[in-house]
Amino acid sequence: MTKKDGTYHHGDLRRALLAAAVEAIGESGPSAVSLRDLARRAGVSHAAPAHHFGDKAGLLTVLAAEGYDRLADTLRPVIAQTGSLVETGVAYIRFAVDHRAHFEVMFRPELYDRHDPAVLAARQRATETLAAAVATRGGDSGDARMDGLAAWSIVHGFATLWLGGALPADLGPDPEAAGRPVLRRLVDRP
Amino acid sequence: MTKKDGTYHHGDLRRALLAAAVEAIGESGPSAVSLRDLARRAGVSHAAPAHHFGDKAGLLTVLAAEGYDRLADTLRPVIAQTGSLVETGVAYIRFAVDHRAHFEVMFRPELYDRHDPAVLAARQRATETLAAAVATRGGDSGDARMDGLAAWSIVHGFATLWLGGALPADLGPDPEAAGRPVLRRLVDRP
Numbered sequence: 401m402t403k404k405d406g407t408y409h410h411g412d413l414r415r416a417l418l419a420a421a422v423e424a425i426g427e428s429g430p431s432a433v434s435l436r437d438l439a440r441r442a443g444v445s446h447a448a449p450a451h452h453f454g455d456k457a458g459l460l461t462v463l464a465a466e467g468y469d470r471l472a473d474t475l476r477p478v479i480a481q482t483g484s485l486v487e488t489g490v491a492y493i494r495f496a497v498d499h500r501a502h503f504e505v506m507f508r509p510e511l512y513d514r515h516d517p518a519v520l521a522a523r524q525r526a527t528e529t530l531a532a533a534v535a536t537r538g539g540d541s542g543d544a545r546m547d548g549l550a551a552w553s554i555v556h557g558f559a560t561l562w563l564g565g566a567l568p569a570d571l572g573p574d575p576e577a578a579g580r581p582v583l584r585r586l587v588d589r590p
Numbered sequence: 591m592t593k594k595d596g597t598y599h600h601g602d603l604r605r606a607l608l609a610a611a612v613e614a615i616g617e618s619g620p621s622a623v624s625l626r627d628l629a630r631r632a633g634v635s636h637a638a639p640a641h642h643f644g645d646k647a648g649l650l651t652v653l654a655a656e657g658y659d660r661l662a663d664t665l666r667p668v669i670a671q672t673g674s675l676v677e678t679g680v681a682y683i684r685f686a687v688d689h690r691a692h693f694e695v696m697f698r699p700e701l702y703d704r705h706d707p708a709v710l711a712a713r714q715r716a717t718e719t720l721a722a723a724v725a726t727r728g729g730d731s732g733d734a735r736m737d738g739l740a741a742w743s744i745v746h747g748f749a750t751l752w753l754g755g756a757l758p759a760d761l762g763p764d765p766e767a768a769g770r771p772v773l774r775r776l777v778d779r780p
Binding site: 429432508510546549550553557558561564581582 | 622697699700743745746747757773774
């Protein structure tokens with residue numbers, strides 16, 4: 401990503417700063433991020449992050465939009481291939497584990513500009529994708545909106561408890577395998 | 591809480607520091623707490639927090655144990671009075687909203703000593719209380735453990751999404767009223 405003299409191309413520096421942010425958030429969460437620390441991690445001047453993102457909220461806004469985009473990109477093929485709300489929920493859990501920093505930022509909207517056009521567009525894509533997953537489900541209860549909120553709550557709750565290390569250790573190391581029977585409790589009504 | 595000369599009694603200082611921690615966590619989350627900041631907020635010497643809690647992890651360990659204790663204390667009378675898993679879940683959501691700082695700490699066990707005896711005892715009380723709530727439910731699916739994890743996931747997910755400001759604004763201002771029909775999707779199987 402660097403040129404031979406150790407400096408970055410413009411787009412590469414932006415990516416390097418976002419990667420440094422993901423690393424920093426993985427260590428101590430989105431609240432503790434500072435642009436100064438990101439510059440240090442990327443080995444660039446203190447002014448570089450402000451040049452690219454304006455301020456910390458600007459940086460987190462980019463990560464939030466990226467996160468919603470990736471979530472939609474993750475879920476869409478699963479719905480298309482499986483037509484299963486449970487498997488879509490399992491993919492949501494996998495997304496949270498694989499993209500933990502993005503996931504943590506996405507659900508802390510007080511830290512970024514939730515009205516940013518890129519965030520709104522990406523969020524809309526993700527919301528429509530989740531709604532499509534809920535619509536795949538047989539045995540509609542008659543209130544698709546509440547069904548959607550229930551499905552979102554259970555997958556989000558499981559993912560958050562898993563990331564927080566709060567679940568019993570004997571569920572094993574694989575969040576997909578652990579989550580699947582839990583999600584079935586909501587979806588596979590007897 | 592202070593003596594006439596502006597100093598604290600020993601137990602009062604401890605409570606004042608915990609209250610300062612709750613305030614600080616409410617502003618920027620548990621990762622960003624520093625003992626130095628708590629001393630400043632409580633108007634005491636820099637050495638006072640370390641004297642009472644050792645270090646930041648020690649302080650958060652006290653809050654985690656307090657949180658699990660309060661959660662058990664919140665849920666127990668609801669189960670006794672209503673015998674309803676949905677109403678117990680609604681009380682869980684209310685707890686998360688009313689004790690947001692404690693709730694955030696409880697589910698960040700990497701920040702505190704999860705093997706501390708007070709945490710283990712309080713957590714055990716809360717776990718048993720949640721298990722009792724799941725046991726109140728009719729129509730057992732045959733796997734009470736998975737039922738429990740599903741119930742915990744859906745209430746935790748709803749509470750977390752609510753606290754994060756991620757849910758649609760038209761759900762209204764009352765998390766209990768908004769959460770009740772969502773939790774019913776899991777519990778009231780058709």
